[in-house]
Amino acid sequence: MPEFSIIIPNKDEGERLLQTVRSVLDSQGPSFEVIVVDDRSRRPPDLHGRWPNVTQLDGPGLGVAPARNFGASRARGRYLVFIDAHVWVPPDWLARIERALRADPTLAAVSPGIAVEGDVGTVGWGLTWDERLSIRWLPRPESAVAEVPLLPGGCVAVRKEVFDSSGGFNRGFRGHGYDDQEFSLRLWLLGHRLACLRDLTVVHHFRTEFPYPVEPWHHYYNQLRMAVSHFNEERIGKVLSLLRDVIDPSLLLARLFTDDTLEDRRRWLEVRAHDDDWFMSRFGIPF
Template sequence: MNEPTMTGRPTVTVVVPNYNYAKTLGACLDAVLAQTYPPAEIVVVDDGSSDDSVRIAESYPCTVVSTPNRGVSAARNLGVLKSSGDIVFFLDSDIALRPDALQRAVAALESDPGLGFVCGVYDDVPLFDDGPVERYKVLHGHYWRVRAAGPVHAAFFSLGAVRRSVFEAAGPLDETLRATEDVEYGARLAPFSRIELRADIVGRHDDDDRLGILLRKQFTRSVPLVSLFAERGRGRPKLAETAYRPAAVALLCLSAAGFAAAMLPGAPSQALVALGGAGLLGYTVVERRLLNFARRRAGLRLLPVFYGLHALMNLTTGAAAAVGGVRWLLSADFRRLYAGSPKPLTQMPGGPADA
């Protein structure tokens, strides 16, 4: 295993949770091994993959831990338990870091004792280009993270470094959550330290390339956020930090409602069409910087595709918020979704208490 060459500086563990990402795992580990600040250890936690992931991981100088499928939060928790670095750098197996990513993360944490978690951004090109849906998702993912750079309230575990002492103080990730675990953890981390999103820590991401999967994930992840935003007080994430702007979501939903209502028998169609057009125009104005960014980076040919895909994602987010709002009103269990306290690391399966 590579050892740091910077005497006296923090040791870094890279924890890579993986589930059926044989396609990208090699590129991910190659990039980790090419870091200018070499990690002290790499721990790959394979979460019950059925592809060639384990064989690929075992061909690299890293610790490979294989478990039945329990979800990414459980895999990350187990990776922390199986490691010893002063800093834990969490990295999803579909991301390849720039060579200076670890060095920049360590420097940020060393320079600011009050900073406990530092997150990176995705590059504006995909790790493997699989078509226009992925190009849209990668461009948007890069844009909104750079837009939100600075102090944030969500801990982006796909690409981020945390002091081990801070992680242990806040407790492990909530393994009952299969989505939204990053924003829940950010809210829980707030009393212990600050979180910062930095545009100079970069990884190239292999994102979803099928529209159905993209929309389903967006809906699934957005519904429970209603409970988190409603209940987390000062530590909760801010609406301005979300990937999809609330104003854009509201205006596009208003536009869609206006156009849909105009088709109803007996409806005042002209007024409703005007309402729909006004909502669409307002949405376009709100998102003008994003659209200009897409035009500059991807060209005019992709812009209509980008516009349409972004509209679908905003409408999906609006539908999810509506469903989440109804569930919050009707279900006490939904309102308490984030009220539980995860067990400390020493009580997690595989932790010292089970040794």
């Protein structure tokens, strides 16, 4: 059984996917498997049998969160690592992640610093929110293992038992957006701890446009679903106010009231260890 299952969602990434897989295959240290979930690319890759420890799955075509969950359902490792299909990792990255998680059993998930392709001196160590719930990268921390509010989905490692018990990435999310933010928020509210590793960095390609068609409403739906699932009424109202600047949220609300979002809200409010006031105060988030 591998120690790590590395799950890579892919949609029309082309050569960048192959570069990512080759980078991962150069990893040294703990045993691992690679699971590529092709989420119905227009030009799907053919990795079947190309490398012995690489498995290609056909995803549901519903977006990043469902693709990640689908890959996790087939994973055998003790630790799950989710990376984008345009990330390059150093050879010792898994050993460093394993060392951090073994050293502190209370850590549920960790992420390395994320460097910008072409400008590797520009690095973000975890994410936070500003007063408009927009994400902001955090600077290099003083401690080697530093708690952060949000872990970037570009590269995040989580204990499999924590992933399974917390429900994985939001099963109701569609398309692209907020999957990593909602997952991080939910883990903190459930009483888990998340941290960034100061001395480990991976390189990420930050694209200016998607290589596939996207539905803008998916992004806003995911944001509102996150808010309704975890925020108090005042913060839900603030999210609705922000959405009204860019979209009519009435259709989003109609969808939320007919899907399982309210069921999600009841479930998480019953079992969480902290509320959203605690989270915002804990990390000094002005929202």
